Amino acid sequence: MLTFGNIRIKKNLDNFFKILIIKFGAPGDVLRTTPILESLRKKYRHCYIAWLTWRASLELLENNPMIDKLLSCNNSAKEALTEKYDMLLSFDKDPTAISLATKAKAKKKFGFKIDRFGALNVFNDNSLYALQLGIDNRLKFSGNSKTYQEIIYEMSELKRDYGPYIFNLDERCVLYGRKVLYKFGMKPYHTVIGLNTGAGKIFLTKKWPITYFVQLTKMLAKLKNVKIVLLGGGDERAINKIISSKTKQVAVNLGTHYSKKEFAGIVNNCDIIVTADTLCMHIAIALKKKIIALFGPTAEMEVDLYGSGKKISSRIPCSPCYRLRCHDTKCMKSIKPDSVFKEIKQFISQYDK
Incomplete structure (x- = not known):
């Protein structure tokens, strides 16, 4: 069969x-x-x-x-x-x-x-x-x-002329993601920026500081027709509530209860994704979204954004290290909100909304 x-x-x-x-x-x-x-x-x-x-x-x-x-x-x-x-x-x-x-x-x-x-x-x-x-x-x-x-x-002893990710996101999931964003007030004329706040349970060193997400949200809130949504899985439930609260709900907490395909449907309906080296990043690559990828403990060279994103990497001597735990994640802390904001503004300037 x-x-x-x-x-x-x-x-x-x-x-x-x-x-x-x-x-x-x-x-x-x-x-x-x-x-x-x-x-x-x-x-x-x-x-x-x-x-x-x-x-x-x-x-x-x-x-x-x-x-x-x-x-x-x-x-x-x-x-x-x-x-x-x-x-x-x-x-x-x-x-x-x-x-x-x-x-x-x-x-x-x-x-x-x-x-x-x-x-x-x-x-x-x-x-x-x-x-x-x-x-x-x-x-x-x-x-x-x-x-x-x-x-x-x-x-595999194949020629290196590789193509894009092959990911079949069906129309049902695309529409589901659109309905979720509309439910939380997103309109067609908005530039929707998805902030993926987590990094899973294993690689905690990939996490960008909560305070940085709050600072970035406050910067983005000053831009015209921009909406910010918080992305993440079950492990980010508490983090996203904190960020949303500290930004007075400017960063919209969509919840973290979605399946992987439903989550992909939401990502698909965002215009720009800010994420560490995570599943969200790979879904965004597969869906050809504009991506700002933050690299601290992992090596950026292994990741291909296929020309639709920007990598921001830590330049401190101990990065990358691939450590799962660290007493002070200087690498992720060294990536400042203003540098991410600068890249987002460049992406937004490409949109004619």
Whole structure:
């Protein structure tokens, strides 16, 4: 049974070049891996692509026209090991991911694996650079000039002419996001600026200070026909309430109860997104929004904004560091509200509203 989006067509899979992609990681990392799908279909014209990931990322890959089958590691790992593939692409260093990649049946394998000593290794020489990035801090933090997409294309032995993210946001979610913004007073003539306040539970060092969001909101409030909305997930519920309160509701708290696709629908209806290196940033990239991306503990070079955004990076000596915790996140504190405001004004000047 071959699945294209919601359409299921009976086919003899023996006639197809079968590819299994194993990519777990954070949902944003999964989303930024999707450009490879189009390149695989161009190189292997009659291919069948299955993608194995965590359940948390499935929603972002659902109805993707270039994925034939979605497999959840939570309940479909055995199925992935039973099927025989022509090619396996292993893009994740997660122990479960590399264990499955090593056990899976495929004629050709690319990317990360477990070697006979139980250590992280690679299937092919072209993946050595990606392996080195994980163990060489100097290379990771300052020596690397390749984007994430260039790295996985090299691992897959594909030409590096990668395209955009492939993310299918259906019309229902687009309309849902529009209704949410209208409910909170947004009008077609407004320039809507989404401030994404969080960074998830793991990478707390990516968070921009609450006081900076408050200061930025007060600056933006002086601009004509500009509306500010607060974005975030469940972890940002308290933060967004504080920011909204301190700005006397100028920064509109939309709530944090949305699914990933509903959240994407809201992002899609914003004009400009201010965000750290998070899932929101990757959704905004996928939707080709104007983005101001703030980089402190993570490396900006790996991120491609596809010409529709501006990166603002910390320049302090200890950044990037990829630390999950820090007693004083100087890197994010060094990115001042006035520098973000300046970039927003440049974007606004491009709109004719």
